[in-house]
Amino acid sequence: SLQAGLAVLLKAERLFHSSYHSQAVHIRPVCRGSQWFAQLPRGGFTDASCLAVSWELRQTLTVVFDFFSSGQGKKDWSLFKMFSRTLTDTCPLASQSKVYVDISPKNKEKELLEVSPPPTSVHEAIVQGDRKTFAVYDLLSPSLFNTSRSLNVQLKWKRPQDSSEMPIPTLHAQRYVGGYGLQTGEICTLIYNTHPYRAFPVILLETVPWYLRLYVHTLTIITKGKENKPS
Numbered sequence: 001s002l003q004a005g006l007a008v009l010l011k012a013e014r015l016f017h018s019s020y021h022s023q024a025v026h027i028r029p030v031c032r033g034s035q036w037f038a039q040l041p042r043g044g045f046t047d048a049s050c051l052a053v054s055w056e057l058r059q060t061l062t063v064v065f066d067f068f069s070s071g072q073g074k075k076d077w078s079l080f081k082m083f084s085r086t087l088t089d090t091c092p093l094a095s096q097s098k099v100y101v102d103i104s105p106k107n108k109e110k111e112l113l114e115v116s117p118p119p120t121s122v123h124e125a126i127v128q129g130d131r132k133t134f135a136v137y138d139l140l141s142p143s144l145f146n147t148s149r150s151l152n153v154q155l156k157w158k159r160p161q162d163s164s165e166m167p168i169p170t171l172h173a174q175r176y177v178g179g180y181g182l183q184t185g186e187i188c189t190l191i192y193n194t195h196p197y198r199a200f201p202v203i204l205l206e207t208v209p210w211y212l213r214l215y216v217h218t219l220t221i222i223t224k225g226k227e228n229k230p231s
Helices: 003-007 079-083
Strands: 020-034 051-066 098-102 114-118 122-126 130-138 154-157 171-178 187-194
Touching: 003 079
Parallel strands: none
Antiparallel strands: 020 051, 098 130, 114 154, 122 130, 171 187
């Protein structure tokens, strides 16, 4: 059972009724010791002199909640509003356990955002060419659960926002299925980059509907009207 740490938020009925959810499991070999080796991009090794190999397991869960559309245009959210639960303690086996909240100012709106309770620290990073500011809640910090037995991170806007004013992500995508049958059926994916001057590498993972059979030799990638060969 999921009784500690971030896992207590994994309530099935809330996750599966979200706008989007994706689970993934990544396994790769990692060399623990060798005299010389060169690691390949996908985790392999060019030399057989690796003395010991460990297997790295990484599990990810991605969930998108759309409270803006379902909550009368309000941007406010909280952990309890999303998961019907709050964080009560840390996982005893975890060496790191953190919650990051994007509080980056947008169009001089820094004073409009209010996150509570106060974070344990603030972290800045460059994401897709933009400087981002994150409020960090370190679940291993002794002071985090001192004042309360639970942590319910909340983000509020100090004044009502225009319901039509939603920021457009730098990278976003659309996908649709066209035609029908094996002859004319096709999947079209449109990827948009709204950055004024910067290009970004994109890794595209397609989940193919069960009723479609794809032929890889028919794949075409077009950028600005010209064919673009993937790396």
